[in-house]
Amino acid sequence: MKTITRIGAVCAALVLGLGLTACEDDSSQSKETKAKQKSYDQLVANQPAGRMEYSPTREAINQWVKTWGKRGKLSYVYIQNAKGEYGYFVMKGLPVPRCKMLTPTEKVDSSTNGKAVVALPGMDGVYSSGSTCDAYYGFDATTGAYMEFTVGTNQSFFLFDKPMTMPEYASATQLGPTSVDDVGDVGAKD
Structure with a gap:
């Protein structure tokens, strides 16, 4: 019984592995995406991001909060x-x-057909393109x-x-x- 289970597991693994291989995308876009990722991985390995001991950006944001938060x-x-x-x-x-609002400007509406982003009316009860x-x-x-x-x-x-x-x-x-x-x-x- 153990042998049959092992054979079944090996067969399942082979079917799964072959199935995954068959599903791989061989398109030119996929190849270029993989090339960009490999390049990025190599650059990160050769030139990892440095670590800062102090953030002047965070200091500027905190100063903005201190200045305008009164x-x-x-x-x-x-x-x-x-x-x-x-x-x-x-x-x-x-x-x-004028494009800033206190209420959400859109919501995600889910259904059996998928998700759609739906516009919501503003505080004044009308819709806006947000172009102000x-x-x-x-x-x-x-x-x-x-x-x-x-x-x-x-x-x-x-x-x-x-x-x-x-x-x-x-x-x-x-x-x-x-x-x-x-x-x-x-x-x-x-």
């Missing part, structure tokens, strides 16, 4: 137009891209007025946590209800 923190948004002219807003907190990431909004530092601006196509913005004194910023035109003089050193104290 309620009431003011931001100074300087906008440069195509002519090189500057204007500014003083805002409560950071400007937010170049539009930013925020609220004025003293009046709370809603403000929105766009970037790209000859307009960019520069964000600071304190008023800037360099000549191009110091002569910037006030664009919102609050001026740098209205808030004084409020945003500069930390």
Whole structure:
């Protein structure tokens, strides 16, 4: 009985091995994928990634959290137009891209036919393409007025946590209800 079981196990292993071999992909894409993986494996073996004792990236992220993770923190948004002219807003907190949401924008819908990603409506009950990431909004530092601006196509913005004194910023035109003089050193104290 043991011999028959062993023969059966050997036969099963052979069938399984031959079956797996027959299922291998011999396409040109498969061959190139394997070649890339072999090359990558060889490069990693010859040049393994170094280990850092300290991460300047983590330090910068932690400093960002320390800077902006406070309620009431003011931001100074300087906008440069195509002519090189500057204007500014003083805002409560950071400007937010309009494509950011507090609710999920999609869900995975599963059925017997597979999975599909389904769009969900936004907070206002309507659907969005999510293409408003170049539009930013925020609220004025003293009046709370809603403000929105766009970037790209000859307009960019520069964000600071304190008023800037360099000549191009110091002569910037006030664009919102609050001026740098209205808030004084409020945003500069930390």
